[in-house]
Amino acid sequence: MLVALPTLPDRPLLVALVALLWLALVLYGASAGWWLVETLVLSWGWRADRAERWGLDEVQVRILTVDAEAVVQGTVDALPEAVTDVHVIAERDVDVDGAVVDVVPDSFDCTATNKGRALEWARRNVDCDREYVLYLDEDTLVTELTGLPDADVVQFTEKPIYTGSRLTYLCEVFRIGYQFEQFGFHRLRYPLYAWGGGVAIRHGLEQSITWDARTITEDTNFVWRAADERSISYRLVDARFRNQAPPSVWAMLKQRRRWISGTMRDDAALPLRYRPLAFTRVVAWALSPLVPLLVVGAYAFPGSAATLDSYVALSTALLGILVLYTLAGLVAYRKHPLLWPVFLLATPVGVVLHALGAMWGLVRPVDTFEVTEKVAPATIERVNAGLEEGAIADHDGSERLIRGSPEAFEWTVFDD
Template sequence: MRTERVGLIGVAIALLVGALLALLSGTGPGGAPATAASTVSYPPLLKWVLWGTLGLFAAVAVAWVVLTYVVGAGYEPPPIEYGPETVQVRILTVDAESVVQRTVDSLPDALADVHVVAEEPLDVAGATVHAVPDAFECTAVRKGRAIEWARRELETDREFVLYLDEDSLVESFEGLPDADVVQLQERPRRTGSVLSHLADVYRMGVQLEQRAFARLSIPLFAWGGGIAVRSELEDAVTWDRETLVEDTAFVWAAFEEHDADFALASAVCRNEAPPSLYEIAQQRRRWAAGNLQAASMLPARYRLLTRIRNCAWALSPIVTLVAVPLSLLGVVVYGGLFVLLSALLAAFTVFWYLRGVFVYGRERLTLALATPLAPLVTVVHSMGTVAGILAPPDGFRVTTKTGGD
């Protein structure tokens, strides 16, 4: 389709921009020799690291702009065509009974077919609880294993199955549009660490690119905390694959093998931001490692884009915490191009944070006051990604939920 070609052309341009900037670094700091006034000498390796990072992050920033404001331009959630009576809800948990109860209580009365799929027997009012038998075996692991058991064992004549995480408080839900995969939007709420919450606010700004996914042949990622899939498609694709990112892997398989279509819904879930820096690091670690591993099922162009994006997010703090401070000296040492690019990319990180703030309604003012912390927030957002690339986890780790506000 035309928008798909525009998106891929934009990505190609972005990568060329990154390559050009890297080449410029080889002609001397900032593409020009240092002036005689310079008394500071930086190691060549530092120059390559800084320019390589700036080039990579610039490429991803350009690709994001193309996806969000060219491919995704004018996208609005499609009209609702299937009411709540056509949806079966399945809430996934290990054993967080009180957390699940709040999620069930948040559901509108029209969502009457509600099931909780847990690892242990629970007592949850307003839902039918199922414990996955220890003897059940399949290729999928942990959360994916529970979803696959539910797919096989829970009968439904509903058009859609809506999957929610144990902490996904449904803020609004009137029904679903006519699409095979419908992604609900998220709005993480603070339950512990302030920096952890701010990192998720930052992520909401970046996630604006989701509005382009309906116009791509394959969405770049999925969020399993609030996602509806057509029952017929679920049975065709299944969840039976070993992966750390069962939601994204399912969507990639659905689009690559079954020509599915995607819609971003207007419905919102108020999920929990990880309660501590350790928890958010482990969450991001799993996401990064899982995406890189699952990328093998993608076409080459998407596989390359996914890997470049992960590396760029891992290195992004270098822009605000290293490149920008050095660029103050770079007027002499690295030249004007380094200064300009550093400032532009730093502005992108601030923009993403502020764009995330924008979705929070009455909380906007309070969150906006934390804008000076944006450089630190990028570190919190990316530190787990670094770990996921360098030291992938051995297995699936569930992010701790508190059940708080």
């Protein structure tokens, strides 16, 4: 004998669950809608021709590290020869050819902590007579750098390198696709985030704003405080500097946890009109794994999730936007179209892994900075060569890789 299950309104627990899923749908829908506005509307007017005004003789490069000597050496070697003022800001003494190594003394004290403390020490103690300071992470390989446009903050786009974990690489392709919204940031008074691994800041602005603030997302925090104090000009340069994808899922989860923890803590630096947007983005990021569940639930239990027939269409559309993020990442990476189906089908896996660290940070925020593990250039070359025998087209490139040539880093099992 068949027994009819009670309808959804008679089951309070399911009603509450459906309400929660609808809330997640609305929050993620708002975040996705804003992304479409940024990429399709606000990006209008972005100029791909960079309009360089300042030459590299007006740029001082500062590379931040603890003591990753081999990694930093590859970063220094990849700099254009026209860059002559290069400083490595380190926590311990390292030997790096082609750069001045400045060690932050243990006795130095300020409000900023961890990386921010090193940035503030360098601001106070490293002489600079250039117009700009270009900050690079220890693993940032500069590409296509011939000068800078005239702006207070010049942000370079990134393109993480495969370092041994296919899952973290998939997540980075997804993340870089989401970052297409940066093309609309020049329309905002407060750019929504900054990547400190490839950002040039006008020296006068840096001296005025300083890095002396308690935060673990010092790059975004600096830009927000600068925008709060004055009307800053912002330019995005689509040069795709190469940095490293986290070498393991665990390292990526801790990295994402730190990012979202710092963003939530720094939201107070935003004006009230920006805070709902920032909150929506944080929650949507952490809850993004629910989107595939919404779709499955909507199709498996038609009519149970809501009385509106549009629920299935809305949840499916949101899943489509997640795939769109991956597609944008594939365009940024210039992947061969034959590889697209593999990445697109793996999008739900990338979404879940990318969000787990954010969910962790939402539940248990962290207030300390932990450097994401990096690998030396020679290690990257061995990892990629071992994955696919035919991945290296020009075997002489292994020597160029050790010297830091960015072109050599195109040799990954996933790259063309």
